[in-house]
Amino acid sequence: xxxxxxxxxxxxxxxxxxxxxxxxxxxxxxxxxxxxxxxxxxxxxxxxxxxxxxxxxxxxxxxxxxxxxxxxxxxxxxxxxxxxxxxxxxxxxxxxxxxxxxxxxxxxxxxxxxxxxxxxxxxxxxxxxxxxxxxxxxxxxxxxxxxxxxxxxxxxxxxxxxxxxxxxxxxxxxxxxxxxxxxxxxxxxxxxxxxxxxxxxxxxxxxxxxxxxxxxxxxxxxxxxxxxxxxxxxxxxxxxxxxxxxxxxxxxxxxxxxxxxxxxxxxxxxxxxxxxxxxxxxxxxxxxxxxxx
Numbered sequence: 001x002x003x004x005x006x007x008x009x010x011x012x013x014x015x016x017x018x019x020x021x022x023x024x025x026x027x028x029x030x031x032x033x034x035x036x037x038x039x040x041x042x043x044x045x046x047x048x049x050x051x052x053x054x055x056x057x058x059x060x061x062x063x064x065x066x067x068x069x070x071x072x073x074x075x076x077x078x079x080x081x082x083x084x085x086x087x088x089x090x091x092x093x094x095x096x097x098x099x100x101x102x103x104x105x106x107x108x109x110x111x112x113x114x115x116x117x118x119x120x121x122x123x124x125x126x127x128x129x130x131x132x133x134x135x136x137x138x139x140x141x142x143x144x145x146x147x148x149x150x151x152x153x154x155x156x157x158x159x160x161x162x163x164x165x166x167x168x169x170x171x172x173x174x175x176x177x178x179x180x181x182x183x184x185x186x187x188x189x190x191x192x193x194x195x196x197x198x199x200x201x202x203x204x205x206x207x208x209x210x211x212x213x214x215x216x217x218x219x220x221x222x223x224x225x226x227x228x229x230x231x232x233x234x235x236x237x238x239x240x241x242x243x244x245x246x247x248x249x250x251x252x253x254x255x256x257x258x259x260x261x262x263x264x265x266x267x268x269x270x271x272x273x274x275x276x277x278x279x280x281x282x283x284x285x286x287x288x289x290x291x292x293x
Contacts, residue, residue: 034074071102078127086123093136099159176206
C-alpha cells in the first residue's frame, strides 16, 4: 500500500510557493499509506527532474520550482529495500521521450513479464519497475497494451517531458478534483481533504476515472482510453478461492504466504482471524489496505 499525489496546473495559476505548500500537505497526508520513502517528479525546460529519498514525507523538504505538473509518491516497501534509493518511486524511463512513473499496488507477474517480453535485468528490485520497462519496450502510445499485461493490483501515474500527465487506473484508488483550472489528485479523497483543510479550500469538481481507464491531462484538455482490466486479478486469483464456501486451512496458509506482497506479516493474518474476520474480509483487508490492530 503506497500513495500517489500531485498537482496539474498547465496554466500556472498557482505560484511555486502555493504549489510547494500543497505538495507538502498532500505528501504528509499520504503518510497514512506509506512512510518508508517519499519522492516527487516534475518537468522543467522539457527535462524530467526526480527527487526521492528513504524518509517519511514530514522529514522531506523538496524544492518545487514554477512547474506545471508535480507527481508524487509515498512508499510502503513490499519488494526491494527502500535503503537503496533506486528502488524508490518515481522511476525514470525513456520511450520516444523521457518520463517519470509512480505506482500504487503490487504486480505479481513481474518476473514472468521480464522473461516473456525479453526485458533486461537491472539492479532495481521492485515489481513496479517492470511497468517502466514495458513502456520503454512498446512505447508511450501503447499504454493500454502495457496495462493489459499487468497481473495484480495497480494504479499508475506518469509524467512525460512534454508535461502530459497520465493516470492508468486499475483497481487501486484514485481521487482527482479541480479547483479553478488546477487539478489536485491523491490515492484517496481523505488525503486530499486533509490537505485542503490546511488551506480552507474545497474541490469545485471531481474528475471521474474508472478501473480500466487511462486518463491524460494535457495543456489543452483531456483524453481518455480504455483497456481490458477484467483479467488482471482473475489471472492471479484462482476463481475457486472466491467462490468455494468451504474454505480450508490451506486457504489461510495461502493468505499468509502472500501477506508480504501487501506489506504485512503472516502473524497479521492470525491477528485478523483472532478478531473474528472471515476469509473474504481478510482478502479485502489485504487487497484494499488497512491497519492491523
